Amino acid sequence: MNLLTIHKVSVILFLLIYLIKTILLVANQTENLEKFKKLTKVLEMIVSASFLITGIWMLVEIGNIKSFQIIKICLVLASIPVAVIAYKKSNKVLAIVSLLMIIMSYGLAEMSRKQRAVGSNDMGLNSSDTLMVGQTVYTNYCVKCHGQDGNKGFMGALDLTLSSLDEAGVADLVANGKGNMTAFKDQLTAEQIHAVAVYVKTMKH
Numbered sequence: 001m002n003l004l005t006i007h008k009v010s011v012i013l014f015l016l017i018y019l020i021k022t023i024l025l026v027a028n029q030t031e032n033l034e035k036f037k038k039l040t041k042v043l044e045m046i047v048s049a050s051f052l053i054t055g056i057w058m059l060v061e062i063g064n065i066k067s068f069q070i071i072k073i074c075l076v077l078a079s080i081p082v083a084v085i086a087y088k089k090s091n092k093v094l095a096i097v098s099l100l101m102i103i104m105s106y107g108l109a110e111m112s113r114k115q116r117a118v119g120s121n122d123m124g125l126n127s128s129d130t131l132m133v134g135q136t137v138y139t140n141y142c143v144k145c146h147g148q149d150g151n152k153g154f155m156g157a158l159d160l161t162l163s164s165l166d167e168a169g170v171a172d173l174v175a176n177g178k179g180n181m182t183a184f185k186d187q188l189t190a191e192q193i194h195a196v197a198v199y200v201k202t203m204k205h
């Protein structure tokens with residue numbers, strides 16, 4: 001499981017819990033709402049922490065934040081106090097507003113993904129998603145030997161910024177390994193290997 005998957009699953013779980021809570025509040029099911037809150041308290045804490053931590057982690061890893069991501073983060077952050085007040089005061093309007101804010105930020109991410117899909121490649125990922133997946137894979141699997149910038153050289157790892165391999169060559173080497181370098185074909189999908197190869201090619205001087 002990569003960060004992006006954990007993030008998506010947490011967001012969807014979070015939205016589901018929140019949606020049910022809002023429906024119960026709006027429908028005046030005070031008793032059921034309290035029961036549901038008690039039942040999902042721990043789950044909600046885990047889900048929202050994982051949703052925020054993976055989100056921030058990916059942003060820090062990727063480094064360049066796009067404008068839609070800033071709007072997304074602002075919407076999510078702004079929805080938190082609105083939601084807290086809504087449930088403290090059992091205010092239905094505020095509860096719906098905060099739910100809409102979260103759904104909107106979710107929709108924003110999906111919309112920008114569809115827009116960018118115009119330039120998608122045959123692996124089913126568009127180019128900026130590919131780089132994002134590639135960078136995540138690189139950070140999780142390659143940094144320990146090659147370093148953040150590709151030139152660390154741990155265990156004899158070659159300097160990636162000087163590599164003359166093409167994208168297919170990198171993908172082949174990552175899949176099958178060489179010398180001290182691990183083979184990754186059992187740990188990574190073809191799509192992830194393709195993405196990390198594309199990412200490695202961006203490290204060239």
Ligand code: HEC
Pocket residue numbers: 137138141142143144145146154155156157158159160162163164165170173174178179180181182184196197200
């Ligand atoms: C255990 C340490 C280690 C890890 C982890 C590792 N590598 Fe390597 N890598 C090496 C070593 C050692 C070599 C040199 C292999 C040889 O030629 O003998 C190498 C070589 C390479 C080369 C070839 C460079 C060239 O010009 O020939 C590429 C590309 C590469 N690694 C990419 C990656 C990517 C991408 C990942 C993550 C999926 C990764 N490596 C993970 C150790 C590692």
